[in-house]
Amino acid sequence: MIPRYSFAYGSNTDDQDWRDWCARTGHDPAAIRPISPGILPDARLTFDFFSQSRGGGALNFQSRLGGYIEGVVLEVSAAGWQALDQKEGAPHAYQRRTRHIILPDGAALEASAYQVTPERQQGFVAPPATYLDAVRRGFAAHGLHPQPVEAAARDAEGCHILPDVFVYGTLMQGGFWHGPAAKAGITATTPAQATGTLFDLGDYPALILGAATPIQGEILSFQDIASALPILDDIEDAAPNGGSSGMYRRTIMTVTDQAGQRRRAWAYVMAPHNLGAAPTIASGDWRAQSVKKRAG
16 A cells, blocks of 8 residues: 655755755656644654765654654655655665654654665764755744754754653552652653543543543653653553554643643543543543542
8 A cells, every 4th residue: 555644854844845856857746745744753853864966964863762853744646655765765775664643733643754774874974054954944834943953963962852741640640650650750740731532441541632621630741751751651551652553642742731831741642442432521630530439
């Protein structure tokens, strides 16, 4: 089956660079179409590949647990894949890697992201100004923050580090799993709200995306999120890297803290098919629901 989406995080975010390349090579620029900003979780940007056509470093991505990079989800036709493969030198320079991309509302889709083949990766290679300018234009056009790109261009940490996790059930203070989570090094606990639909699975709740009901919870901030996430993923039976094969899926949501500030946080959500006949928690407050059930 031909994949439908590609995740662009470098020069393919820039319409001008793409159109110029298509004009030189005879491809139809309409063969790909940007549809949404997206986030690649547990990743960082690097300039560890020398591009002959660019005359310097070109972007790649590597694993970085607890970090994320922003980019653009492209809808790609069959002709578009032929063009992208040629532009990226696939499969010899770059190769397609299937990844779960997080959308602005916390939902996810599978997309192919081009990653430099291991044998072509090397140490830091400084990018030429023309390439860096193209990526900057692409990021600006899609409202993406350029900080990870600029950091990678200095051979620094090329990603956003997200130390916060929004929890709404047994990981909250007083919950059964809060103690094991605290051993990973919680530095702050902040009351917060998300939106969605909360379901009662008996001993624990589940959050489903898509509704506007306020969900009461807490933001747990960790000293070392890379050490904390494997513990939390295991507690929540969540696949690594935002995969969808577990009971829960780790995503990134925008939540509101007690000071009214909107901020991003990791969160564990459940696919509707895992819910069974679980009832909703209309109040969006699992802690209050649990107190009510014990009192009854």
